Amino acid sequence: MKRHFFFLFVLMALTMSGQGYLSPSVNSPDITNDGTVTFRVKAANADTVRLVIDSRLDTLMKHTGNETWSITLRGLEPDLYMYYYIVDGMKVIDNENAHTLRDVKSVMNTFVLDPQGDCPVAVHNVPHGEVRAVWYDSPTLGAKRRMMIYLPPGYEESRQRFPVFYLLHGSGGDETVWLEQGRAAQVLDNLIASGKAVPMIVVMPNGNVDEQAASNMSALGNVQPTFAHKNWMDGTFEQSFSDIMNWVDKNYRTRTGKRYHAIAGLSMGGYHSLYISANQPDDFAYVGLFSPAISRMDQGKCTIYDDLEGKLINQFKQRPKVYWLGIGEKDFLYKDNAEFRKLLDKNRLRYTYHESGAGHEWANWRDYLVIFTQLLFK
Amino acid sequence: MKRHFFFLFVLMALTMSGQGYLSPSVNSPDITNDGTVTFRVKAANADTVRLVIDSRLDTLMKHTGNETWSITLRGLEPDLYMYYYIVDGMKVIDNENAHTLRDVKSVMNTFVLDPQGDCPVAVHNVPHGEVRAVWYDSPTLGAKRRMMIYLPPGYEESRQRFPVFYLLHGSGGDETVWLEQGRAAQVLDNLIASGKAVPMIVVMPNGNVDEQAASNMSALGNVQPTFAHKNWMDGTFEQSFSDIMNWVDKNYRTRTGKRYHAIAGLSMGGYHSLYISANQPDDFAYVGLFSPAISRMDQGKCTIYDDLEGKLINQFKQRPKVYWLGIGEKDFLYKDNAEFRKLLDKNRLRYTYHESGAGHEWANWRDYLVIFTQLLFK
Numbered sequence: 001m002k003r004h005f006f007f008l009f010v011l012m013a014l015t016m017s018g019q020g021y022l023s024p025s026v027n028s029p030d031i032t033n034d035g036t037v038t039f040r041v042k043a044a045n046a047d048t049v050r051l052v053i054d055s056r057l058d059t060l061m062k063h064t065g066n067e068t069w070s071i072t073l074r075g076l077e078p079d080l081y082m083y084y085y086i087v088d089g090m091k092v093i094d095n096e097n098a099h100t101l102r103d104v105k106s107v108m109n110t111f112v113l114d115p116q117g118d119c120p121v122a123v124h125n126v127p128h129g130e131v132r133a134v135w136y137d138s139p140t141l142g143a144k145r146r147m148m149i150y151l152p153p154g155y156e157e158s159r160q161r162f163p164v165f166y167l168l169h170g171s172g173g174d175e176t177v178w179l180e181q182g183r184a185a186q187v188l189d190n191l192i193a194s195g196k197a198v199p200m201i202v203v204m205p206n207g208n209v210d211e212q213a214a215s216n217m218s219a220l221g222n223v224q225p226t227f228a229h230k231n232w233m234d235g236t237f238e239q240s241f242s243d244i245m246n247w248v249d250k251n252y253r254t255r256t257g258k259r260y261h262a263i264a265g266l267s268m269g270g271y272h273s274l275y276i277s278a279n280q281p282d283d284f285a286y287v288g289l290f291s292p293a294i295s296r297m298d299q300g301k302c303t304i305y306d307d308l309e310g311k312l313i314n315q316f317k318q319r320p321k322v323y324w325l326g327i328g329e330k331d332f333l334y335k336d337n338a339e340f341r342k343l344l345d346k347n348r349l350r351y352t353y354h355e356s357g358a359g360h361e362w363a364n365w366r367d368y369l370v371i372f373t374q375l376l377f378k
Numbered sequence: 379m380k381r382h383f384f385f386l387f388v389l390m391a392l393t394m395s396g397q398g399y400l401s402p403s404v405n406s407p408d409i410t411n412d413g414t415v416t417f418r419v420k421a422a423n424a425d426t427v428r429l430v431i432d433s434r435l436d437t438l439m440k441h442t443g444n445e446t447w448s449i450t451l452r453g454l455e456p457d458l459y460m461y462y463y464i465v466d467g468m469k470v471i472d473n474e475n476a477h478t479l480r481d482v483k484s485v486m487n488t489f490v491l492d493p494q495g496d497c498p499v500a501v502h503n504v505p506h507g508e509v510r511a512v513w514y515d516s517p518t519l520g521a522k523r524r525m526m527i528y529l530p531p532g533y534e535e536s537r538q539r540f541p542v543f544y545l546l547h548g549s550g551g552d553e554t555v556w557l558e559q560g561r562a563a564q565v566l567d568n569l570i571a572s573g574k575a576v577p578m579i580v581v582m583p584n585g586n587v588d589e590q591a592a593s594n595m596s597a598l599g600n601v602q603p604t605f606a607h608k609n610w611m612d613g614t615f616e617q618s619f620s621d622i623m624n625w626v627d628k629n630y631r632t633r634t635g636k637r638y639h640a641i642a643g644l645s646m647g648g649y650h651s652l653y654i655s656a657n658q659p660d661d662f663a664y665v666g667l668f669s670p671a672i673s674r675m676d677q678g679k680c681t682i683y684d685d686l687e688g689k690l691i692n693q694f695k696q697r698p699k700v701y702w703l704g705i706g707e708k709d710f711l712y713k714d715n716a717e718f719r720k721l722l723d724k725n726r727l728r729y730t731y732h733e734s735g736a737g738h739e740w741a742n743w744r745d746y747l748v749i750f751t752q753l754l755f756k
Contacts, residue, residue: 098483105476131511
């Protein structure tokens with residue numbers, strides 16, 4: 001009778017919630033202990049099926065019978081992966097894999113490859129920090145705005161104060177992306193547990209000043225995520241940044257003083273980090289520019305962007321502990337960054353330069369986060 | 379030049395992150411101010427395209443030219459909707475809509491319909507509570523486990539203590555579902571702002587005792603969400619429940635005493651709520667059973683399930699303030715619940731009964747949450 005009840009319950013629950021996955025299923029992604037990954041998709045009558053793995057791979061899959069297309073990949077690096085299929089020209093997700101993330105507006109499946117159990121973006125059995133979605137008040141923008149906060153393991157139990165790392169997203173992102181694609185909570189948990197990073201608070205605000213929150217978390221209703229925001233890189237976000245710092249210092253047990261403040265960001269967030277730190281030279285001893293969207297064309301747009309060279313010279317007089325620049329060799333912003341390095345070199349401003357493979361993509365940014373975080377507050 | 383930079387940046391970012399959405403796009407879901415919703419999908423060469431809206435609708439779409447299939451719906455109730463398409467038998471999501479949720483293992487698109495601006499599950503411009511993902515210690519289960527906490531607006535700024543509402547998910551769910559499909563944070567924000575509910579803490583634990591966290595948030599790696607959990611409804615979760623209450627009382631400014639404690643859950647969570655409250659009659663003055671998976675076949679499985687009738691009689695001697703039972707008339711558990719009502723009636727145990735349309739589905743559970751929450755702590 002118990003068994004009968006169980007099966008009835010499961011069957012009905014499946015049926016009634018309109019799952020659409022009662023059709024014969026395949027195992028995908030099928031990940032073995034050695035890190036081999038097999039993707040399988042049922043696509044009856046399809047002519048071509050392609051697998052696209054974020055910016056890493058776009059390949060045809062093979063028809064392996066029984067309406068199934070598949071491909072096996074070996075030797076992939078431990079990391080988070082995002083993928084989808086293209087069936088006869090139509091983008092579809094893997095219905096066998098419930099885990100998805102979006103990159104701006106594109107929804108993809110995800111999995112984490114961690115064959116050795118040491119991938120820094122995987123969840124491990126270590127003490128976990130707390131993640132909070134909070135709404136802070138920005139008097140400058142005249143709005144309540146959402147941001148995400150990572151608190152290190154033990155924060156609640158201790159009376160200790162902690163350093164603060166401000167971590168900024170790129171164009172098309174929002175306050176959630178460093179936790180989602182960026183795996184910031186997992187990276188911090190793992191680095192802190194292994195003693196490679198010191199316990200710290202990580203603050204992830206929303207850098208799109210025309211929205212209060214990620215597009216499905218704001219009162220604007222059914223808005224789609226977009227690259228096109230008002231007041232895009234016009235100085236407004238940088239000018240409102242002290243609202244965030246004030247709110248964080250008021251609401252959390254933070255250590256004050258520049259040696260306990262870090263700021264970093266990817267792409268647009270790198271641009272924000274560059275100008276916020278240059279305009280607030282007393283605030284940050286640690287600056288990380290991850291594939292920063294550096295443009296020398298912003299002068300005149302806002303005083304925030306005026307005289308960058310002079311501001312940098314002044315900032316470096318006070319010797320930032322770490323000024324870190326990372327870029328992929330295939331990044332479309334590589335040239336802009338090379339010019340920026342020339343500017344730093346010309347003025348003998350000392351920075352750490354990290355050149356990686358690949359381009360303007362999350363595989364790099366997760367890696368930069370792992371590297372940069374280990375340098376902080378030491 | 380600025381314009382040039384902007385377009386270059388956007389184009390490259392789109393291209394390099396492998397979006398796959400540069401193909402000519404359509405507007406979907408296209409939601410007008412009066413609540414009319416048009417779904418459109420590009421599906422060249424498709425023979426049939428269907429639209430499935432959670433358990434509410436499964437209908438053919440019309441080929442409206444230019445490789446596009448569409449359908450327009452009017453008069454839908456304000457609510458959260460989940461939908462997907464079936465293109466020639468293959469389930470696909472709407473590539474024009476970046477917002478998705480999963481129901482157990484099935485990923486679907488979502489939108490919120492709020493034409494009057496008064497839908498209780500929509501985000502409105504009201505003070506927002508804080509949402510936390512925390513890891514609590516369960517000595518009974520010998521594990522650190524993840525749960526979600528909603529704190530009412532103003533919690534951090536005040537020194538006040540708050541009542542606690544324990545809100546439990548169903549089979550196939552986890553600690554995230556009441557926030558995702560259940561929209562608990564939005565419901566609480568809106569009800570508190572309008573004075574219809576008192577400020578309270580809402581605690582959403584994970585009721586699957588064989589997992590520490592939602593399947594993509596645990597150290598188990600690439601596990602898919604499932605209905606099939608070990609120690610499924612065998613008393614283990616109920617027996618470990620005091621670990622959760624102890625941790626919450628230790629870490630939050632809670633009011634103590636049964637008149638400041640509510641417990642409710644959907645389906646399996648209703649079953650958990652029934653037995654936890656019956657076995658801890660001194661702990662909860664408010665009990666909500668939302669389409670509870672009530673089975674009279676559990677006796678002998680665990681002492682937790684023994685002598686329910688006797689325990690209920692004892693529980694009701696102490697007069698719960700609200701004992702609330704909600705079920706849809708088409709729910710496959712309707713009969714079980716009718717039998718349970720007979721048991722309550724036979725013993726003259728006073729409860730509130732709410733019978734709604736529809737079946738075992740989220741549209742009901744969101745509605746029950748809105749109704750039940752307004753009854754609490756008054």
